[in-house]
Amino acid sequence: MADIINLLPDNIANQIAAGEVIQRPASAVKELLENAVDAGATEIQLIIRDAGKELVQVIDNGEGMSETDARMCFERHATSKIKTIDDLFEIRTMGFRGEALASIAAVAQVELKTRQRGEALGSYIEIDNSVVRRQEPCQTAEGTSFAMKNLFFNVPARRNFLKSNAAEMRHIVDEFIRVAMAFPQLQFSFTSNGQQVFYLEKGSLKQRVVAILGQHYNARLVAVKESTDYLNVHGFVGKPETAKKTRGDQFFFVNNRFIKSPYLHHAIMSAFAEMIPADSFPLYVLFIDLDPAHVDINVHPTKQEIKFDDEKILYAFVQSAVKHALAQFNVTPTLDFSLDPGIQQLDAVNKPFTSREQQRSTGGSLYKTFTQAHQAHVIDKSSSNLQHWKDVYEIGRSGAAARNGTETPPSPDNAPASHPTTASVIDERWQEAATDQKVPVQVHQQYILSQIKSGFILIDQQAAHERILYERYQRALQEKPMPTQQSLFPQTLQLLPADAALVSEMLPDLQTLGYDMEPFGNHTFVVRGTPADIQTGNEQASIEGLLEQFKHFSAELKISKREQLVRSMARNNAIPAGKVLSPREMQNMIDELFACSMPNVSPGGKYTYISFKLADMARMFEKGA
Template structure:
């Protein structure tokens, strides 16, 4: 009987490895940029076409490769970074597994041009699907140029799973920003479809952050720095007032390598305790330098997770460093026992003595006595010295006449309607509410109970209002007719370049819901009109949640995107659990819910109400 276990061919093994290394075009960008950094480059250019599906090209001015190395770099497990197993715990470079180039060459058309500085001629290699097509001597500039074309050309199933160009390009920008933030001493340029998206000259850490996220970021940064035997820590955190509900501007770098760590993130959140609003998270750019033998970076295929030798000490150091910086720069409240100079006695008054005030009292004064009954001494003193009290009494004797005619008649008072303090607003217009025969009741500020013929119906107020708003927003986006309320003073909101691009993409759909954009610039937007049911205070939270929802899973088609926008806005603007509703608002939710096309479920496919019949109640009491 023949064996059933066989060795895989090299090209099949490379394609399987490519599935782990290359998940999307952004994975190729990450690997090529890291190789360019390891080549000791000072200038790196990234050229992308159609979000990397057509072309990904990385050009650097590094040390380059010779003829043998240029051919050998595409073999599996071929690397210049390590020689022995012990080298895995003394890594100072990024790419070290030796699978990246072999995996990329297995699923794309790759073209390599490289030359070392001491050589006059370079090497030009063309590979298509792990097959060497040509290798020639060529005149090329110093450094290396990798061109990856037609990604996943031989794996159409994987190519079909790619998202839209906008989605894939955002992932490329994320990888580009992570490498650029880790190496501010290197110049980075990004081109997409012939347009320059980023041009970041060599600078310091603060300048690099400002260059990526906009000039207004500079005033938000609070520097942190701490040096111990365990870790050398430096970077910046954002002031608490600029915290967002999304997790956009949060970066950890360990030995200039971007990582994700929920444990370290919790340490930063603990330092901000008491300074943030509910649901908000701070931004930070924190760089940690640790001895290579104290970390293990070979526990994840994408190398974004790291295992630390002493996590508890690192947690305490990071938390105290952030908390100290927030207090040092007067961001957090602190106790200061130093003497306040403003409380000192002025110099001119130091030599003067203290004089006690004197008080003169008329012991014969009787407020209930008439002027004729007053003692002779009081009358004489009044006529001679002038009693100020009696003059005030005469002057104010007819004070009631000042208000004659201002008080309304009794019948006018009885006809006036006073607004109760408990009613702060209404979700629905009076014309929209039909008064049913049966009343509604609110339970625990969460459910609305209404009797029906067969029993009663229990409605989840938040989910029901989400369904109402969702269908309303979706209808407005589709019909493209919605009224707006104009603002007296336009709102100016700041965002980074990636968020601005996303808002620009959503702008037509937002305008159909009632938003009016006066300007959309590189780092800010100007809004002069809002939907009728959106207040100025809700705009920032609404747009942040909308950006966060779309960044997590951006739809491909325009209809799906409009659907996601309507869902996100409905979720943000719906009445939340714990909101006390008036009887009119409860009736409005009930009537509007059952006027919807699909009242049974919320936009997120969760039930909005349940019914309980009289028979069900009778069964409960029959036990």
């Protein structure tokens, strides 16, 4: 029989490897930025066109490559970082497996310009589909410029699986942030379609965190720094008030490599226990430095999931370091006496505390109340003139009674023996409802009680309003746009780049749902109006809350973008528990709820109301008899 096992051709093998390494433009961004860092660059530029589908270019001022290295770097498993098997256990660089550039060249058109420091000429190489088209000397700046054009041009099926430009842009921003956050000592810039997205100067880690995540975090970061012989932990966590309902501001770096670790994330969450709500996520940017021999980073193609030889020690140490930092923040407030130099000139500070003054202080009644047992409540009658207080009280009470046209109430001595208890006091709204049994009543500003023929129903006001808004927004997208309430003064909304890309993607649907807003450049939007049912002056909070809810649904549910948006708006704009409603508002909510196509559950599956039948209640009371 003929042999049937054959070696794969290089171009096919490279495309298979590319399927693991290069899944989308952001994958190439990550690999190219890490190569630039490994090359010793101090200035790194990222240039994007058409969300990376047309162009991803990284320019650095690193050490560059020779003519031979420039050609060899595109071969499979060609690397300058591994020479012996022992090197695999001492990896301190970002890239090391030598498959990134070969994978990129297999699915894109590549242009490489590079020149070593001190050399007169550099090298130019042009490759597509793993085939070298041109290689020649060229004039170029010191360092390397790597341009990846027309990703997946030779694999149309893979290109069809790419998401919208806004979605791909969000992934690119995420990868850029992860590398830029890890190396604050380097300068990074990021340009997309000719517009600057980021320009990050060299600086401290705190400056880099604030530059990326926003200036409002500047005074809300708590420094974490703990060191042992085994490992070091340093970085920042956000104060409890910065916690959000969605992930996104959580960064773990091990030896400057970004990782995802649910195990270590749990350590942070346990350190924040009882300080933030259980469904919130704290901000943290933490760097863990330890011997590479204790870490296996080669367990995942993207190297974002790694293994530790002793996870329990790491968990306990990270948890302890964060707890210690938070304890210092809570227990030791900052005192700065230099703000008021006059305090140093007071007599209490300057003059000596003589023995005569000591005797005078210790002989007083105030001193005794602090030093003797059972004296804190004692009033020294000899030094107090209390006899006139009763007269003042009686005059004030009789005067108030005369103004109200009532008699003076009986003194405590003549008061009746029994007093009504708090439990016997009836809420005024229940008294009003007694006159008309169909008037709904609000219970603890959270539920609405309404009588029906067979008994009564108890409605969750927030879940019910969420269902009403959800169906209202669905009709707006399918039939008629919602009315917009124009703002007297338009507001400018400044967003983070990733959030700005998200809003740009949702903008047509947002406009249909009543938001009058448009891009204003540099991650900024002008908001001229909001849906009519949103309170005026609350535009920014409304959109920020909407983004939080949208990201929450994106992480939890596999539903369409439009469905995520409608659910997010309904949850964000629903009446919260604790809001007092008038009888008319409650009745309108009941009427609108039962006009819905599915009134019994909220969009998230929570019951909107529970019914109680008279027969069931009768049985309940009989059981208790």
